[in-house]
Amino acid sequence: MTDYDVVVVGAGPAGSIAAKTAAEKGLDVLLIEKRQEIGVPVRCAEGVSREGLESFVKPDSRWIASEIESAEIISPSNHKVVLSAESAGNEVGYVLERKIFDRYLARLASKAGADVLTKTAAVSFRREDGIVRLGIRSMGEFEEVMTKLVIGADGVESRVAKWAGIDTTLKLNEIESCVQYLMTNIDFEDDKTYFWVGRKYAPGGYIWLFPKGKDAANVGIGVMPSLAERNAKWYLDRFVKENFPEGEIVEVVVGGVPVKGAIDSAVADNVMLAGDAARHTDPITGGGIINAMKAGYYAGLTAYESVEAKDYTAGFLKRYDERWKGDFGENLVRNKKLQEKMVKLDDATLDKLTESLEGVPIEEMSVKRLALELFKKHPKLLWDLREFLK
Numbered sequence: 001m002t003d004y005d006v007v008v009v010g011a012g013p014a015g016s017i018a019a020k021t022a023a024e025k026g027l028d029v030l031l032i033e034k035r036q037e038i039g040v041p042v043r044c045a046e047g048v049s050r051e052g053l054e055s056f057v058k059p060d061s062r063w064i065a066s067e068i069e070s071a072e073i074i075s076p077s078n079h080k081v082v083l084s085a086e087s088a089g090n091e092v093g094y095v096l097e098r099k100i101f102d103r104y105l106a107r108l109a110s111k112a113g114a115d116v117l118t119k120t121a122a123v124s125f126r127r128e129d130g131i132v133r134l135g136i137r138s139m140g141e142f143e144e145v146m147t148k149l150v151i152g153a154d155g156v157e158s159r160v161a162k163w164a165g166i167d168t169t170l171k172l173n174e175i176e177s178c179v180q181y182l183m184t185n186i187d188f189e190d191d192k193t194y195f196w197v198g199r200k201y202a203p204g205g206y207i208w209l210f211p212k213g214k215d216a217a218n219v220g221i222g223v224m225p226s227l228a229e230r231n232a233k234w235y236l237d238r239f240v241k242e243n244f245p246e247g248e249i250v251e252v253v254v255g256g257v258p259v260k261g262a263i264d265s266a267v268a269d270n271v272m273l274a275g276d277a278a279r280h281t282d283p284i285t286g287g288g289i290i291n292a293m294k295a296g297y298y299a300g301l302t303a304y305e306s307v308e309a310k311d312y313t314a315g316f317l318k319r320y321d322e323r324w325k326g327d328f329g330e331n332l333v334r335n336k337k338l339q340e341k342m343v344k345l346d347d348a349t350l351d352k353l354t355e356s357l358e359g360v361p362i363e364e365m366s367v368k369r370l371a372l373e374l375f376k377k378h379p380k381l382l383w384d385l386r387e388f389l390k
């Protein structure tokens with residue numbers, strides 16, 4: 001006898017959607033979250049694409065902080081290119097209120113029938129007779145839960161991945177180190193996101209401003225430790241001092257974003273990893289919310305099939321790998337390669353590119369046009385990036 005068919009570790013977007021999906025299929029599901037409150041503290045700039053979000057949930061004014069119409073890219077010498085939300089694609093469309101959004105998703109899992117426990121951490125893992133004895137510490141008390149499957153949706157520092165022996169190690173060029181301030185008393189257009197690019201601002205990454213309503217915005221930075229001479233906070237503080245000297249910082253967030261590209265496999269016997277735990281974030285933008293939800297859905301679905309077939313082996317669970325790879329896996333591979341080229345661009349090239357496109361009407365701008373212009377300015381890149389143009 002097992003206590004559960006599936007225990008989902010971590011109630012972020014990946015975990016809640018996994019638990020919801022498996023519970024809707026009739027499995028006995030436990031969703032555990034080590035923090036006292038789901039969604040707090042927020043470690044995110046909270047931007048999502050419209051299409052990605054709407055494929056899972058109907059947008060709700062309780063957890064939509066802003067609707068975004070356009071994205072502005074600003075070069076080191078202050079040339080600006082404006083893209084519409086549709087052509088900018090990922091992470092431009094809505095800015096969420098994740099404190100509420102994450103809780104909403106966990107509630108959907110609970111409504112579907114999953115047991116949800118907060119202040120409950122997975123602390124140990126033991127396979128025995130084809131099932132898992134998962135040690136959990138709930139409200140200070142230790143107990144072992146027996147389960148057929150564990151879905152590791154425990155974020156960038158995943159312990160489930162280590163217990164299961166799945167290689168998700170991150171090298172210094174496979175992680176962005178991030179700092180973000182929630183700021184008030186600053187000037188911005190509340191239907192626009194802003195991206196400052198170039199080594200001057202953020203070596204190996206970028207600085208962002210995502211509006212949270214009319215009066216506040218997430219202003220943050222990601223830098224690649226292998227390229228940055230100082231830490232992320234140093235670059236962000238310098239930027240804030242120069243650009244928003246009157247701004248007030250009301251909240252601080254620090255965190256790492258994996259930019260590894262696709263891992264070989266996110267499964268082991270009895271285990272599937274989803275979301276940041278499986279390095280499902282986009283290597284260029286660092287966005288991971290939508291991929292986490294997609295992976296959670298595929299993991300929940302595969303859990304159901306695995307329980308039906310009474311087969312919890314890695315061999316059976318491989319179909320989960322096939323599902324996430326078939327959906328966004330190729331994008332992760334491609335964007336990792338592209339990102340490796342992009343971080344090598346110098347500031348002069350970025351300036352030339354944005355200067356030549358400055359003032360192009362928004363309806364005529366697209367990522368493709370940006371790329372074509374870049375190749376005109378930098379023919380060698382055309383050769384380097386030929387495989388991405390197919």
Ligand SMILES: Cc1cc2nc3c(=O)[nH]c(=O)nc-3n(C[C@H](O)[C@H](O)[C@H](O)COP(=O)(O)OP(=O)(O)OC[C@H]3O[C@@H](n4cnc5c(N)ncnc54)[C@H](O)[C@@H]3O)c2cc1C
Binds near residue numbers: 035
């Ligand atoms: C500064 C910053 C800005 C970002 N901006 C964006 C953005 O604008 N758009 C976007 O799409 N993405 C963004 N991301 C990435 C995004 O936040 C993640 O990709 C997303 O949260 C991944 O969801 P997840 O469910 O995989 O993991 P998480 O949301 O990290 O959830 C994991 C959960 O597991 C819990 N947990 C961990 N260990 C245990 C344990 N042992 N037992 C029980 N619970 C455990 C954690 O407490 C956490 O709640 C940003 C990240 C950072 C750091």
